[in-house]
Each structure stands twice: as structure tokens, then as C-alpha cells.
Amino acid sequence: MTVRFAAAGAVLGLALAVGAPTAWVLSRPDAAAGPPVDQVLERPAAPATAPPASELPSVSVRDAAPTVDPAVAPPVRIEVPGLGVTAPVDPVGIADDGQMALPEDVDRVGWYRFGPQPGAAGNSVIAGHVDDREQGPGALFPLRTAEPGEEIAVTDAAGEPTRWRIVSREVIEKDVLPLDEIFRREGPPRLVVLTCGGPFLPEFRSYRDNVVVVAEPVPGTTP
Template identity: 65%
Template sequence: MRPAAAGAVLGLALAIGVPTAWSLTRPPAAVGASVEQALPAPASPTAEGPAIPTRDAAPAPVADAPAPVRLQVPALGVDTAVDAVGVAPDGQMAIPDDVARVGWYRFGPAPGENGSAVIAGHVDDREQGLGVLAPLREAAVGQEVTVTAADGTTTRWRVVSRELISKQVLPVDRLFSRAGPPRLTLITCGGPFLPELGSYRDNVVVIAEPLP
């Protein structure tokens, strides 16, 4: 499906510093469908026994579809450049250091292709302040997301799910699925800041489905 390393996505929220004021107010932990309902289910067991998830030993080829270059969520004030990213040396999904930019996992689907297109970014940084995806914690069902590709085409999406999920139990196989109908998956950090780890405990995961 993707390099196994991508399964560690979600240390991506290495907030390099102290929690900022946004974490002091708590929106509901989830709205809309759960992430597991909004994304494709794992393969069903067969007569030979339960299906065993498998992962390619090497990254899948870069998608043929044009790469996304801009992400906009007007209701949340999100308007940011998107960089194509891969896997960091520590085995996690690479994320741009600049908290004003986000990364698209280039070894997975591009927005509009079958499966889950993953775009992620830091929630904050000690020196840079809040990240551009910090408002995801306020995402509401029905809000529109627009993704612009390198060739100038745009795809429009509708939020169907927002959920705060512990990094320890993220449904990684669903988040990075290459199967099923097109979905857009947006991820940043959330929940309480854990000083002993230097990062946040949870991830904010927003799922959107394509608009006609």
C-alpha cells in the first residue's frame, strides 16, 4: 500500500516547543461520522482465514495525477501552499518545517484519485507560533475544502468527519488507504501537550468527500 514507515505518520505533530493558547479551549472531540466510518474498511476475512494487511517494502510510484499545490478551507481561514513529501529519516511522514506550509504524502493517492489523499502539517512551533492547520480543531461537517493542483485544476470537498484520536490508536491503514472512493484526509496535532515527549498526545483528523 505504501512504505511501512508512513504508518508512523503521526508523530508528525512534533510541536517543537510549548503548548500555545489554542490548546486551552476544547471543542468537541468529534463531529460527523467517525474516521473509521468515513474511510474504507479493511479487507474482510476470507474462507481461508482473516485477511492480513500487507505493505510494500518500497514506496509506491509517485501518482500520475498532478500534485496538489494549494489547500484552502475558507470557513477556517486556511489558505496554504502544499509541498509533496515522503518519509523522514526517523520513519515518519515528512512534514514541512515551515508551519505555514503543509505536506501531501506523495507515495499515496493524489486528491481526486481512489483512496485517501493525506495532507498534514504541524499545529505549532515554539518560534513560529501557530501552524496553518491549527484551525482544523474547529472543522465542522459541511464545510468546503478546495485543493488546487499543479496544472491549475481544482477539486472541491465537503467535510464529513472530524475526530481527535490518540496517536497510539490511529487507524493508519485507513488513513493511508489506496482503495475505495476518493477521500481527502487532513491531519495535525491536538489534545494535551506532553512535556516529557515534547509533542501532543493526539491527532486531529478531518475527512472530506468530493463535491460534484
């Protein structure tokens, strides 16, 4: 099935929430840390010794056809030591309803296999459920407290790690997510990690928002 990025990103508005609200409502973090996500995703990555570039590249929209070389080792584990996060990563695609498929096990997360692998040009997208009525908090539940400067490690099936430093975390309403930027396949390598957040809407059995974390490579640690 061929879908546009906006359609693939619709999962971020629907399928990232399951079950019922948990401790989120008891200890809501700040809605954002670092610069706005859309600004981070639009700008060129800054060199380690230089400030962020001021010019913003234009945004292109492309069909979400598979582009990953089958020989490329997919990511198999994500770790955020500062948050106590460690989770297996499953390659995922598009479900029959046109949405991004995610592991039903909330302790596992999904990597969008039709986009770049971590370390390649463009944005590698990893997402998972925040919680579930029966299973409880998911692996990415602590993502809502991520702070700029914290590191993320992603290990691939060949045992090769990439290391990332968080530059932005923002809670964004699902109907205004910058989907084209999140699923961009060109530009500097970035890691985008998502889960649900904000208030729980019982009538939709879903959270209103997504927690979006953007990380850039730790200098000298990506291919």
C-alpha cells in the same frame, strides 16, 4: 526506503508536534463532529442521492512504495474558507528515520506523495504542524474546529481544483490511529487532513492526539 503504511503513519504519532502548547488549551473544541473517522474511512462513499452503504469492505495492508505517476500534477495549495485556512502544499515522502517528512515551516503543509493525489482512488493525505514555539500557530491550527459540511479546495500544479466536503472530524490518540484506513490506496477518493491536538506532553515535546478530518468529493467536482 520501503516502509509499511503503519510505519509511514508513525509520523502522525511523533513528528506532527513541535514546540509548545498554544491557545488549544484555552478553547478546546468538541472531540468529534460527524461519524467516527474509522467508520467513514471503512465504508464506501455514498452517492449524492443515496444513504451510506451498510456493508464495510475489508482492510488491506500494502507496502508504501511510490505509486504516483510522475506526470501527475501534485497539489500545491489547500484552502478551507470557512476556517480561514490557506496554505502551500509540498510533496513529501519518508525521512531517514522512517517517518513521513513534513515542511518545517508551520505555514506550509505536506502531501504524502507515495499515496494517491487528490481526486484519485483511495485516500489522499495532507498533514501539517499545529504550532511551533518560535513560529506560533500553524496553517492547520483551526482544523480542530472543522465541522461536517464545510468545504475544502485543493489546487494542483496545473491550476486544476478539486472540492471536498468534510464528513467527519475526530481527535484520536496517536497510538490508536486507524493507520491502514488513513493511508488506504483503494476505494473511493477521499481527502484526509491531519494535525496535532489534545493535551501537550512536555516530556515528549509532543501532543498526545491527532486531529483527523475526512472529506469526500463534492459531487461532479473530481476527475
